[in-house]
Structures are given as structure tokens and as C-alpha cells.
Amino acid sequence: MDPAPKRRRIQRSASPTYKLDDEDDSYEPYVPVAQRRLARLEKLAAFGANSEKENARKQLEEISEREDAEKEEERERERARKERTLLMEAQDVHSRKAAEDAKKTDVEKVEEADAEILAAIASRRKLASDLELAKGIQYAESLKTSWRPPKYILDRSDEQHRKLREKYHIIVDGEDIPPPIEHFVDMKIPDPMLRFLKSNKIVTPTPIQLQGIPTAFSGRDMIGIAFTGSGKTLAFCLPLIMLALEEETKLSFVRGEGPVGVILCPSRELATQTYENMLTWTAAIAKEGKYPRLNTLLCIGGISMGEQSHVLNKGLHVVVATPGRLIDMLEKKRFTFNNCKYLCMDEADRMIDLGFEDDVRNIMSFFKRQRQTLLFSATMPRKIQDFAQQSLIKPILVNVGRAGAANLDVLQVVEYVKQEAKMVYLLECLQKTAPPVIIFSENKNEVDDIQEYLLLKGIEAVAIHGSKTQEERQYAIKSFKSGAKDVMVASGVASKGLDFNDIQHVIIFSMPKEIEDYVHQIGRTGRSGKTGIATTFVNMNTPEQTLLDLKYLLMEAGQKVPMFLQSIDDPRAAQGGSLKGCPVCGGLGHGISNCPKLEDAQRRQMASHRAADDGGGY
Template sequence: MSQSVAKRRRVQRSPTPEYKLDDDDGDSYVPYVPVAQRRQAKLAKLTSWGANPDKGKASRQEEEQEEKEGEEREEERLREKARKERTLLMEAQEVHDRKAAEDAKKTTEEKEEEQDAEILAAIASRRKLASDLELAKGVQYTEPMKTSWKPPRFIQERSDEEHRRLREKYHILVEGDNIPPPIENFTDMKVPEPFVKFLKSKRITTPTPIQLQGIPTAFAGRDMIGIAFTGSGKTLAFCLPLIMFALEEETRLPFTRGEGPVGVILCPSRELASQTYENVLTWTAALSTGGRYPQLNTLLCIGGISMGEQSHVLNKGLHVVVATPGRLIDMLEKKKFTFDNCKYLCMDEADRMIDLGFEDDVRNIMSFFRHQRQTLLFSATMPRKIQDFAQQSLVKPILVNVGRAGAANLDVLQVVEYVKQEAKMVYLLECLQKTPPPVIIFSENKNEVDDIQEYLLLKGVEAVAIHGSKTQEERQYAIKSFKSGAKDVMVASGVASKGLDFNDIQHVIIFSMPKEIEDYVHQIGRTGRSGKTGIATTFVNMNTPEQTLLDLKYLLMEAGQKVPLFLMSIEDPRAAQGASLKGCPVCGGLGHGISNCPKLEDAQRRQMASHRGADDRGGY
């Protein structure tokens, strides 16, 4: 049995394959014959055909044709060999040479534009300003929020040409679709009478340009980018719509414990958040005067303070939250309140918040929203880079711009003086004599802030200091005592330059000129607020970078200010190259391009430092 199976297996086995080592086309293979050998063969044929002239002539023609074809084959073979021997380096060199020839034909301006476009494309690859949950699910809102507000009929019936003339009158630039009309008084905006009376008691009778267009835009539920110079009333432009939305919700159905908030206002610094919170408290209290309108509850949510002190607010329905990002995330994660019904988000000094690295925190905060929200971004300096980023992140946004983004307040007299480094302290005392107190002195260095304060105290000047290394109690004491008039001078780092509003500041002294012109614009903007005038004195010397001085020169020229001779003598290298002098899209500075932007350099330096820190931590 086993023998028969074995036999059957042998029969069914496939035959052993036979491998043919020679190619099938071996018979057609024609070996290469050198030219000299072919010529000898040709001579032999000619001698053998000499007896027949006709045959010899035909043979010669045939041989010549073969020889020509052989030479062509030889040349082709040599070309193929040369082509295979070409290196990638040679090809790269040829590409480089071609590019160099093309670049030689381009103007300097075209080269700079291409370089700027490449850098902008590299930094524009950031994610949209939306929550990670929305990005993951592909949630995208296409229509703006709907509200119950409508402008009065007589304003609705105005023509587009009338709206355009009104905007031109107040130097308002707008971009977007279906833009709400500008309204010249608060009553026509349908602001409650108690609030209008309160504003009149504070000598605010008509809205400022940013309020004239910004408040109707926010009332209509539109996403918005608001840009206006310092001291122009931006805080009221974004707080009043939130107060009105909260009032409408509370009137319809009163809030109970655990409900709310209706909206949140995000600020980059504790001081700015505290100031905004105090304004909201004042305005909501004025609205509820007389008992006609209900009292609204507002929560301040910042680091450095005990949230237990505001437990009485958390125990009631919550309408408005004013916060810094870190503490707000902490409160949301602990479920002290939720954003389940929150539908209004405003970022004050939005460009500074994004530049300071709060972008991921903002996305985290957005992830707590359960529904569509109305988003508003406000700032005095919002470069094109941030505007483009915001345009992608908002829903059919409207850009409201009063003047150039990053331009200085025209109500501030800017005085730039050349003062040697060792003479600054002595000259500071002379500058303090220009105007009566209160006066703010800015320095970029924390140690220098403390040194200036100590020097002034020794000279008998009542001075306080504020910078990032101070405790929250020290910072609050400095601001409170300065605002109340107990102290005449406040020495500050950049922390006090963003949005803080101090009454009747007539003089700002910039002890050390900041590298970024945006910071300078914010610092001088602490004076000349709400239509008042002020003076800003700036010290510069050989330690000030030439590029910063060039930015300052163009800013003074734009504002129609007196430009000192030493600034006028600084030449712009771009002008020598014949390039058009456009502002930097990253920081708005007029004296440099994106390739030389100090803000971009600082951002790259911070990013590299964070990467190095992450690498170091990875070793543990």
C-alpha cells in the first residue's frame, strides 16, 4: 500500500525545471566591431569586387552607409555613457546656476517680497483658533450668531453711501459682509436709559469711533476684530454688548446657582483683568440703579487671589467672567462653573495674548464651550499676521479699524531725547519737572525698575514699582496707591503698558526704549486717553539698536511729530536698494521687513529654549 502511494506521488510530481542560461535572443546578438576593423573589411571587399565596377560602386555606397550608421551608434553610446556618469552634484550646480541667472534679472524689491512671502508662509501654518474637539470632529460654523437686536428703522433705511460717508467722517475702515450700520449716539443703539445717564455723568455723551461701529457690530452677534489706538474706549465697546446679552437672559429667566456665565472676557495680565472687572462692576451697578433692571453677577478669575473670597458670587447665578487664561482653566477643570450656555468670548489685547504663548490655553478654554460662540478680538496693535490668523478662526468676521493698526495715538506729544547711559538717572529728575504728577516711568529691565524706584525714593519722590517678579499683593498695592494719588510716580516694566487705564496721566517717560515698536506704542498710550492730551519723553542712546530707532523715526513722521536730527540722519538700507518701504506684517514696524523683525527673532529664541528644556527633561 505504501509503495503504491509513493509511486503515485512520484508520478504526480512536477517535472524539474530546466534553466536556459543563454538568452533566447542570443542568435540575433551582433557584436560590436571597431571602426578600424570595419575599414579593413571594406578594403577587402573593394578588392574582391574590383572586376565589376557597378557592383563595386553599389558596394561602396552600402559600406559608406554602414560606416555612417556605425559612427552614429558610437556617438550615441558615448553620449549615453557620459549621461550615466553625470553626478547629482553637477545637476544641482546647473539648477543653482539657472536660479542665480533668474535672480540676477529680478529687482531687490522682488527678491525681498519673495523672501517675506516664504517666511510668512512658514509662520502661517499654525492651527485655527478653535478647540481641539471641534478640530477633531471637523465642526465648522458657517453662519454668525443670531440676536434679537436690530437698529432703529430710520437707520436701517439709510443708504450704503450714507453709511460710507459717516465712516469716512470718523476715519473708520471696515471689512466684511453685511456690515451693521454705524450709529452716532447711545440712545439709537437702544442702550438702556440708566446707563446713558451714567455715561453722561462721566462726561461721555457720544460714542468714540471704535464704539460707533463696534457696539452695533457686537450687538448684531457678529464675530469681530476691533483695532483702535490706546485710550479710544475699546473696553466699553466689548463689555457693553456682553452686559446687554446677560441682562436679556436674566430678564427672560433669572439665573440660579450653577447657571451661567453668559460670556467671558480674557485678558493677558492680572492687572488688565482687574481693571476690566472693576469697570464691569461699575457699569452693571449703574444699570441696576432704581431697581428697573436686575443686578448682574460678575466673577474675577485671576491668579494670586483667593477664589474663596468670591464664593458669594459662585453661590448665585453667574453672568460675566473676567479672567486670565491659567486660573480660568483651573476653575473649569474643577467644575466650579461651566460654559455649557456660554455664548460670548472676548479677548482683550488679543495679539499680545497670542504672542505671549497663550494660544494653546485659549484652545483649551474653547474646548469647554458646548455650542457656537460669538468671538471678538480687540487690540491697539494687531499686525497683519494676527489679523489673517483671526480671519481664518472666526465666523464671517468684521474688521473694524480706526487708523492704522500699530499707529501711535495722535493726542500724545512724542519727545525723543539723546541721553547717555550714565546721565539717565540725573536727567530723569529734570524730566519729572515737565508736568505735575502722576507720571509713569517705563523700563524694560526689572532690576532697572527697582534701581529707578530706589533712586527716586532717596531723592524724596513718592514712587512705587511694578514688574513681573513682584508678588500679587505688591502689584495690587502699587496700582491702588498710584490710582488713588497716594504716590506720584509709578516705575513699571512692560506689564503695566498693556491696556491699563490711569486717570489724568499727563506724562510718560520711557527710560529704556523697547526693541519692539509695538511695546513703545502701548507705553506712550498710557497718556493722552479719552480725548485728553499728554507728553511722552523717550531716552535713546548708542545702546538703542539702529533698527529700533528707524522704526521710531517712521512712527514719528507718520504722526506728524518733530523728528530729532540724529534720528533723521539714520538711513534706511531698504531705500538705498530701491525697495518700497512697507511695514512689517509681524509687528507692524515701519522701519524693517519681516526678515529683520525683532519679535520674530524673540519668538524663535523662545521656541528653541522650550525645545531645549523639553530635551533636558527627557533625560530624567
């Protein structure tokens, strides 16, 4: 057994020694501030005479007093800060604001409130696709086209262009505005189209066409505003037809290709009417065989797309659609917008309003390239114009008359009729003119009641409203247009853009709350330079604010204002405020804070939020 190993002694390092503070030779005792000041004073005194000593003492005393005062102020501020609460600060702010508000007049308070509402509306995102907004894509220049005005028109001076616009009461705004052109032939429109227009007694362009068609031909983004029945449809359809013809002539479209452009409409009826116009005009151009036939697709809810499979099986040039069905077709990839470069919105103020704005953004997200965007309407309030101009590329505003003004070719008659006497008086009004006649009511049940009453009295009448099936709506419009039925009873669905031949009389059975709707409804008569009559029933059920809007609209159009409307006073005038129109709906009788359109939009928004919340539960 091996011996145990020897332990080796480990040499430990010496323990450290610590010196306490009181044993430190370098320790210096604390010297009070006063003694240090005296020491500094004595030091200074050693180097100067008595006078210098006195000056030094005074300087030192001043410095000392100033330092003491600053420290005391800081202590007081700290004490006050600890004692003061957030509630006290809020009360102070509130009292200051109340004092400022007390100095303001009622008019200034209203103007401030209006400015806040406008600022909230202005915060809306611009009208573009989510992809463009996310990537920050911005286009600096408008689309380039091959169209050029004739040389003799280009050679005219700006003063000559201005005088021509003044002659037709055209207001324009924008950069590098294309010249107005007085004759269709100078717009370089194909001969077959010129002959077709002439055969339909369309010889010279209307004011919106005179400036709008050259603007659209130039590839410019545009906001077009003109009276109902002034030829806006031709102004935005013709440029798309020419663009599609040019693309088809370069290289024929085959299945799966196209469209070149899309026209969006807020209602099925308006989309159907625009589609029928496109078919008529494209057929007229292709009739002589000199130009190719263009394919147009109608894309609306309530109809089977299988019926138009023959169009989808060929190259597609133009799509006329309502937003819902168009989104459905794009999501199913029945066609794409990969080569689409023309987007037009008819009744655009409705299209980009709260009801359709999200759908429009969704549709824009399917575009893969820059597009030319055109917005047309008879009623486009200033706020919508501003919003649209932010969203378009170097847009040109073409305005014929005030946006939202009534058609001057319509004689407006306003009658006070008690609710229970309306049906009886309706029969008397129908005797004023020969058929066809349109009767408008805001209530769907009332529309059906009026139709039933007229049928019992032996009057051939049809009815149309949003709760009717698509077949019923199409039958009503077709039979009314053909003359088989004398009277159409309609809700607001038939008031936007629909063109009926030779309507001499429109009866508004129940006055709509929004003055814009009234302007569209009376615009079904007095179209294309013809005259017409609009009779409106009002009574105690009609809101006073709506009557005030109506009063100012009649005054603006130079119409007779009944005594019961004259007696309604404007509260803004009593406050000494300015009588500017509402920037949201264009009504002249109220401000933005009392706007029925804004209130309705807010109600719809809240209802949609509630529906979304309810849908999230179990």
C-alpha cells in the same frame, strides 16, 4: 496461527516521457533580423511592379534606420545615467539657482526671503479648539441676536453710512456690515446705563464704539482696532452685559449655571481693571431695580478664589480672566462653558501671539457650542489680522486709524541722553508737569533702582513689574490711582490697556525694542480726548533699527523729528526697495526679516523646546 496475508500487486502508472528540444519536429531555426527584412521585401515584391518594389525597399530601410537610431539613443542615455551621480545633479541645480540669483537685484532677494517667512507664519493652524479642528467643524453663519437698529437708521442708504464712517475716519471690511450709530440712545441701551454714562460726561460714542457696539450687538465676530484710550473696553463689555441681561431675564441663573461670556486679558492688572469696570456698569444698570443684578467673577493668578466663593455659589454671568488661572478653574470644573457663547480677547495681538496661542486653543476646547468672538487691540499688525480673519466666522474689521499708529493726542518728545546722565535728567523731566507721572523701563532691576533713587530724593513713588507679588502690584496700582503716590515706575506689564486718571506725562526711561510696546506705553496719557506728553530717552545703547521705527512713527503722527533721528538713513531706501511696514509687528522702519518681535518669538520657542528636551532626561 493465521497464515500471513497475501501481498497485492499495485499497478503503477506508466512513467511520463519527455521530448527534448532538439527532437521536436516543430522547432524553427533562428532567422537573423536582416534576413527577415529581405524576406518581407521579397514578399512585397512578388505582388507589385519594379517601382513598387523600390518604394517598399526605401520604406523598409527608413524604418530600419529609425529603429536603429532609437536603440542607439536609448543605449547612450542608459550609459550616461549610470555615469551621472546625485552629487553632480545637485551641483547642476545649485549652479542654475546661483545663475538665477545673480540676475536678481538685492531688493528682489529680500522680497523673496520675506515672502518665505510670511508663508511659514501663514501655515499656523487657525484659531479653533482641537475638537473642532479634528472633526472639521465649521460654522457657516454668525450667531443670531434679538437686537435690531431703529428703523430710520436701517432706512438710510449705503452712501449715508459710508459718509458717516468717513466723518469719523472709520475703516470697515466684511459682509453685511451693521450701520454705524451716532447716539447711545439709538443703540437701545437701558435708561439707567444712559444716565450713568451721562453723569460721567460720556455723552456720545467714540468712533470705535459708534461702529463696534452695533456690530457686537448684531452677534457678529469682530476685529476692533483703535488708538489707546479710545473706549474699546465699553465697546466689548456693553454687548456682553446686554446678552447676559437677556439670558437672566428669560430664566434666572442658579448655582452651577453660566457664564454667558468670558473676557480674556494678557495681564492681571488689565483683567482687574476690566473686572472693576464690569462691576461698576452692572451695578449702575441694576441700581433702580428695573433690571436684574449680574454676577461677575475675576479669575486671575495670585489671588485666592475662596474670596469669591459667594459669586461661585450663585449663577455666574461673566468671567474676566487671565489664561492660566482660567484653564485651571475649567479643568477643576469649578464652572463650565457649556452655555458660554461670547468670547472677547483684549490686547488680542498679544493673546494670539506665540506666548498665549496654545492657552487660547486650550480654552476654546471647553466650549460646547458656537460662540461670538471679538478681538480688540490698539496694535494689530496685518499678519495677525489675516490669521484672525481665517479663524473667525464672517468677521467684520473695524479700524479707526492705522493699526499700530501712535495716539495723535500725545505730544512725543525724544531726547538723546547718555546712560550715566539719565537719572539726573529724570528729575528735570518730572518738573515739566504736575503729578501723576508714569516712568517705563524694560529692565526689572532698573525699575527698582529708579524707585529707590526717587524715594531718596523725597518723591512718592511706587514700582510694579512681573517679579513683584500680587499684593505688591495691587497696592502700587491702588495707591497710584487714588493719588496717594505721585509717580509709578513700571515695566511693560503696566503698559497694556491700563487706564489711569489724568496722566499728563509719561517718561520712557529705556526705549523698548518693539515699537508696539512704545505705542502702548505712550498711550497711558492722552486718553479719552485729553492731551498728554511722552518724553523718551534714547542713546547709543538703543538699536538703530528701533530708532528708525521711532523716526517713521514720529513722521506719521506729524511730530517733531530730532536731528539725530533725521540723520539715520533707511537701508531699504538705498537699495531702491519699497518702504512698507513690517506685517508682523507693524513697525515702519524695517521688514519682516529684521523684525525684533519675530526674533524674540523664535528665541522663546527655542527656549521652550530646550526646556522640554532637558525635562525628558533622568
